[in-house]
Amino acid sequence: MKINNIFFKKAAFMLLAALTAVSCTDDNDWTTDSSLSRLFGVKDNISVTSGDTYAEITFNYVPEATHYIVELSTDPLSDDVPMGGANALVYGEDESIKPQSGYTGVELTVHGLQGATEYYLRVKARSDHKTESRWVYYKEGQTFKTLAEQVFNIPTSTDISDEWVRLSWNTDNVTNILVQVPTDQVDDEGETILNTIRNITLTDEIKAAREYTVTGLTGSTSYIFTITNGDVKRGTLNISTAAPMPAGNLKYELPAMVTKIDNALLEELFEQAKELAGSDNASVTIGLQGGSTVELSTLSETNEVAGVKIPEGMSVTFFGMPGETPTLVVPKSMNIDGSHNFINFENLKITELSGANYLINQGKACNINDITFKGCELFGFGNTPFRLQGSDIKTIGNLTIDNCLIHDISHAGGYSLIHIDAGGGKGYVNNILIRNSTIYNVKAANARCIVQVKDTDMESCKFVNCTFRNILGGGRYFFDSNGTSKGTSTPVVIENCLFGHMNTKDTRGGRNKTGFEVINSYVTYEQDGCFWHEQAETINGTEFPKTANAIPGFDNLGKADTDIFADPDNNDFTIKDEKIKNMKIGDPRWLN
Structure with missing residues (x-):
């Protein structure tokens, strides 16, 4: 132990002497290997904000650094990987990335990245002296991902048909278009698995045109179109093709120059359809060109404007072709005398012209299985779109209004929206269904009901997923069979509906022999309008009288509709209250 202590003391003395000798050099300074005089790194504080083909990168200023090198790569980066690999992008070798005067950080935006791609990132500081x-790595070697790129132009309605979609884009650097459809399966990350049904290789001519029409598609179908450059996605569109022309023995596209459908045209088309069907009962689908305005009228024997007559035995669908929704204008109500399997209106705007007041105002005998309005907007009628009147027997099997907007019906003559005043069974609609629709501004002072069936029995009436605002006149009913001895065989159903502001506080409930079934339907708190108060009550300080023939079963949301809808006074009924939106009530179009 003593010997060891002596040894260490001698060694320490010798080391001190050596250091003293070194300190006595001529330049009175250290002789230093320049490789040991290294800049500090940028620390682990690199941040990235991703774009589609770019990224905004920031990091701290390094004292004495004159410029910086930034490297990104789709391959992993480490100290063993040389700079500038095959899949790397290097920025700053021209000394362009410099400290910014007055800032403690460095900010730069790098371009030329690929969309929806993961990148590794590292930074080093450099100096002239x-x-x-050493390299500093983004999040200790983790990656960041760029956003999905979108080089597709957004298609308009004129770019989408039932059988084709026209695609266009804004770059030449693309190679393929994938056409995919979603499956009912999901991957490990919960994403829907797509089935590629077509892989289109883009020729140089197509690339130069920056446009391609994908044909052979199916109507009313959702497709995912992805444009790529090799394996890199450069844009994605989710497009639903237009509805195809409904079935018919004869399908006829109205030429663009034709602006009127009259009796002569209907009779001509019906003759062709009968020949194809080999029967005196045949169907015709008439397609109106997108964006067109077509008059539905004819001339009488005295050369006056008259309503068209659907030929006996003819079933007809008036159909709006893809593009801007066409408009069908009616100067005189149409004549549906006789027997018809169906009379349908689809994807149209329908309004009156020159005081027609009605679309259908049927007084003569008829027997029709189905009358349907689908995807239509009905507006501007002075009285009502649909009326059965007179003493002849008129029988309609099913009246369906689906996915429609109905508004600004004045009811100046005191009519209901569906008005059947041919009493005692002289006007008969077996089933009425209104679903996925919005009815608003049905608001003359003497406007009557949504549905009125005068002293007549019927099978059913249902309102499903509908939104209502500014409907009903004073002392009028939502549904009325002119008493409680007539009406539907089963209760009138009001399901998943939402009622906003009413025209007047004096509305009534409903009269029907089997009553009403209200399912998951709601009203808003309003100072005007109530047809559900079974007794007088005060809500939020406002007194409401007992409603005559109240319809029970509604829940009150306790809010004014201006607190629920985005802009109801300007007919925007988008539900802005997230809690109510999640309840999935009302017309589904306002839930998005």
Whole structure:
């Protein structure tokens, strides 16, 4: 132990002497290997904000650094990987990335990245008089991902048909278009698995045109179109093709120059359809060109404007072709005398012209299985779109209004929206269904009901997923069979509906022999309008009288509709209250 202590004391003395000798050099300074005079790194504080083909990168200023090198790569980066690999992008070798005067950080935006791609990132500092720093890695070697790129132009309605979609884009650097449809399966990350049904290789001519029409598609179908450059996605569109022309023995597209459908045209088309069907009962689908305005009228024997007559035995669908929704204008109500399997209106705007007041105002005998309005907007009628009147027997099997907007019906003559005043069974609609629709501004002072069936029995009436605002006149009913001895065989159903502001506080409930079934339907708190108060009550300080023939079963949301809808006074009924939106009530179009 003593010997060891002596040895260490001698060694320490010798080391001190050596250091003293070194300190006595001529330049009175250290002789230093320049490789040991290294810049500090940028620390682990690199941040990235991703774009589609770019990224905004920031990191701290390094003292004495004159510029920086930034490297990104789709391959992993480490100290063993040389700079500038095959899949790397290097920025700053021209000394362009410099500290910014007055800032403690460095900010730069790098371009030329690929969309929806994961990148590794590293940064080093350089100086004119010191050794460059070591690499510093983004999040200790993790990646960041760029956003999905979108080089597709957004298609308009004129770019989408039932059988084709016209695609266009804004770059030449693309190679393929994938056409995919979603499956009912999901991957490990919960994403829907797509089935590629077509892989289109883009020729140089197509690339130069920056446009391609994908044909052979199916109507009313959702497709995912992805444009790529090799394996890199450069844009994605989710497009639903237009509805195809409904079935018919004869399908006829109205030429663009034709602006009127009259009796002569209907009779001509019906003759062709009968020949194809080999029967005196045949169907015709008439397609109106997108964006067109077509008059539905004819001339009488005295050369006056008259309503068209659907030929006996003819079933007809008036159909709006893809593009801007066409408009069907009616100067005189149409004549549906006789027997018809169906009379349908689809994807149209329908309004009156020159005081017609009605679309259908049927007084003569008829027997029709189905009358349907689908995807239509009905507006501007002075009285009502649908009326059965007179003493002849008129029988309609099913009246369906689906996915429609109905508004600004004045009811100046005191009519209901569906008005059947041919009493005692002289006007008969077996089933009425209104679903996925919005009815608003049905608001003359003497406007009557949504549905009125005068002293007549019927099978059913249902309102499903509908939104209502500014409907009903004073002392009028939502549904009325002119008493409680007539009406539907089963209760009138009001399901998943939403009622906003009413025209007047003096509305009534409903009269029907089997009553009403209200399912998951709601009203808003309003100072005007109530047809559900079974007794007088005060809500939020406002007194409401007992409603005559109240319809029970509604829940009150306790809010004014201006607190629920985006802009109801300007007919925007988008539900802005997230809690109510999640309840999935009302017309589904306002839930998005």
